[in-house]
Amino acid sequence: MARNNYLTYEVKPRKILGKDRWIATLRLANRCSFDEIAKEVAARTSCQSGEISGFVNALAYEIYKWLEIGENVEIEGLGTFYPKMITKMVDNVEDATIKNCISSITTGFRPHTDLKNAIKNAGLKEYTKAKLINTDKEE
């Protein structure tokens, strides 16, 4: 695992059930735009970033198509996309209709084991203001 693969957390005060507590929250690094990702993939392959964008668009089109007919779509190494139904329960079988039972349908995602392991194996680093004067500690 590369040394720079780590997640940064920040300790914040929170009021939980009326009590003052401290909790670690994730501090996200910069957002990687789609263009940046396409450029990075292009740099590692023999393709142009435009070709990568085109491929991702084609991939998204296929994923949309399969999800719309209710199928799960697996991207190896990344995870599985599926239509996620939020349902309600009813007492009688006669009442189990689409209108009564389905609250919403959204896109669900189950991450692949490789992706989960990559995150589990990443280091953890606490964010402190002391970081600015070179006294950060890595755990």
Added chain:
Amino acid sequence: MDIYIVRKKLTVGPHKGKEYFTLSRGPRRNLPTGNLLEEIENATTLSFADGEMMLRTLVEVVTEKISQGHSVDLGPLGTIKPTIKATSVKNRKDCNSKTITNRGVQFIARAELNERLKNMSLRVKNSNIRKKKAK
């Protein structure tokens, strides 16, 4: 999409043991990556091998970025980002990496994708439960 009526029994809470009915998609097989790449090969000028190589590299880059704590924009699909779950503590000095109990990934789909799923056609298929009642 075909959906089925299912019977569920509550296992916890004040209504433990009570039976309820709801709708479910039922068990589904995942559409494998290979099939997806074949579809892309048929629809575009990309070869299967090129698509496979691009997808593998894309997954590699995304995994790397997520494990570095970045949120990643997947264009027309949505955004994917790392998440953590932690337990709260009373004293500031006790709050460290050991209080982090779980690390995961969150996917936020593009509004367009969720909108399309909202408008999908649903059909309740006859289930065994319905048949039993009819008899």
